[in-house]
Amino acid sequence: MVNLELISIVVPVYNSEKYIVNLLESINSQKYKNIELIIIDDGSTDSSLGVINEYLKKSNLIFDVTSQSNAGPSAARNVGIEKAKGEWMVFIDSDDLLHPNYLFDLYQVAKRYDADCSFCGTKYFEDQSEAINTLLKNEECKYRELDLEKVIMELAVAKKKFGHCNMLYRKSIIDSFNLRYPTEYKYGEDLEFLIKYLCHCNRNIIEIDNKLFLQRKRSQSLTSKENISENLDEFIVHSIDTKERIKGYLENITNKHFEKYGKYIIPRVILSIIKNLALYSNNQDYNKTIKKINARNAIRTLISYPDKMISINAFIFSLSPKIYKFLLRKIFLKSGVN
Numbered sequence: 001m002v003n004l005e006l007i008s009i010v011v012p013v014y015n016s017e018k019y020i021v022n023l024l025e026s027i028n029s030q031k032y033k034n035i036e037l038i039i040i041d042d043g044s045t046d047s048s049l050g051v052i053n054e055y056l057k058k059s060n061l062i063f064d065v066t067s068q069s070n071a072g073p074s075a076a077r078n079v080g081i082e083k084a085k086g087e088w089m090v091f092i093d094s095d096d097l098l099h100p101n102y103l104f105d106l107y108q109v110a111k112r113y114d115a116d117c118s119f120c121g122t123k124y125f126e127d128q129s130e131a132i133n134t135l136l137k138n139e140e141c142k143y144r145e146l147d148l149e150k151v152i153m154e155l156a157v158a159k160k161k162f163g164h165c166n167m168l169y170r171k172s173i174i175d176s177f178n179l180r181y182p183t184e185y186k187y188g189e190d191l192e193f194l195i196k197y198l199c200h201c202n203r204n205i206i207e208i209d210n211k212l213f214l215q216r217k218r219s220q221s222l223t224s225k226e227n228i229s230e231n232l233d234e235f236i237v238h239s240i241d242t243k244e245r246i247k248g249y250l251e252n253i254t255n256k257h258f259e260k261y262g263k264y265i266i267p268r269v270i271l272s273i274i275k276n277l278a279l280y281s282n283n284q285d286y287n288k289t290i291k292k293i294n295a296r297n298a299i300r301t302l303i304s305y306p307d308k309m310i311s312i313n314a315f316i317f318s319l320s321p322k323i324y325k326f327l328l329r330k331i332f333l334k335s336g337v338n
Helices: 018-027 048-056 073-083 103-112 128-136 148-156 171-176 189-199 225-230 232-251 258-280 282-292 295-304 308-320 320-330
Strands: 008-015 035-042 062-068 088-091 117-125 143-146 167-170 205-216
Touching: 008 018, 008 048, 008 171, 018 048, 035 128, 035 258, 048 062, 048 117, 062 073, 062 148, 073 088, 073 167, 088 103, 088 171, 103 117, 103 167, 103 205, 117 308, 128 205, 128 282, 143 148, 148 189, 148 232, 148 258, 167 171, 167 189, 189 232, 205 320, 232 258, 258 320, 282 295, 282 320, 295 308, 308 320
Parallel strands: 008 035, 008 088, 035 062, 117 205
Antiparallel strands: 088 167, 117 167, 143 205
16 A cells, blocks of 8 residues: 555543553554654643653654643543644544554555545453453454445434544544534533534445454443442433534434434433433432433333334333333343443
8 A cells, every 4th residue: 555644643641651551552553654643641640641751752653742731531632633734533542452453444444435434343341461362363354335324323323333432534524624522521522523523524434343443441431330420410411412412413414314313312312321320320319310301201202213122121111210220230230231
């Protein structure tokens, strides 16, 4: 492959001294070499910045390290967008890992189809030893072209799930439409950015089956059950508001699948909230939230949802929120699912 274009890798960092070297090593091991690394230290209070600088001065990576007062990952990513010089971009979290073929495969399939974006599968892991086997695999790249408008709607209703770190973005689209991560919300801002980006793409999207992005399971992430319990009202408001904005955005563009999926966007996020509360909250918060967000009426809409498991969940909850919580906890918690 000749004339490889520059890919900018944006990494927001906050108190990641324990994991950041692992990520840097996985970036340094990329088969695709025409890259620039942009790191934004978001006011870390540990030795992350020192660890980063010590590693990078011994590497051959082209890099730009910026420090700022703590403003959150979205603000840090936006700084990365401003600094990026590449024709393409990826956004990676500081405690995740990349398969050596991550950039190469995402780029080659995007170029092969003249696509505006491509995405890959995700391997979840808790510690480094779990990730080793995936990192060592060198499987043939398996991919397919998907209907972009359908993917957008399936993301909006959580029928299809992949994150913003799985994606290769064309920088010219981000710049042309001045796309940035929302900084006023803590939940769902990455999905909002992803969907808005896809809405401005003119070509279909390429899906790679291979699990080239390795995401660490984080007990202290914003969406962990502990943080949701501590910030329940904020979690509910931000989650619903984000989907309201996404729905409003999609109503103003042409999408042949909106009629089928549009009515499910808000009920789908409400079911997700209720499922989290059923599993991890007390009865008082669970029952209070059901009334506060009128969950029974909203979730009843999902009985006709084109996914059997979601439809069954909606039916049982509409029948009895108490029975739904009992069954969910019995199935999930007994099996050790977190």
